[in-house]
Amino acid sequence: MAALVYLLCAAAALVCAALLWRGYRQSRQRLLFWSSLCFGLLTLDNLFLFADRILLPEVDLAVYRLPTGLAAVGVLLFGMIWRAKT
Helix, strand or coil, X not given: CXXXXXHHHHHHHHHHHHHHHHHHHHHCCHHHHHHHXXXXXXXXXXXXXHXXXXXXXXXXXXXXXXHHHHHHHHHHHHHHHHXXXX
């Protein structure tokens, strides 16, 4: 059951990233670009979580998961700060 939840979370993040990217391509608003990049990284983070907990439980993939999540939040924060300055 946990595997299904992890994969559904990754799929939801991927759908959000795709929809935000499509919105960016139509409107060229930078915040949509940074948001789509954030959700793309969150998708990767969820896939690392799936691999860490389900596929390779004996290997600790936190070294890859934590920086990916931090990068996702950092990208969105950067985009918001950059938008506030312009």
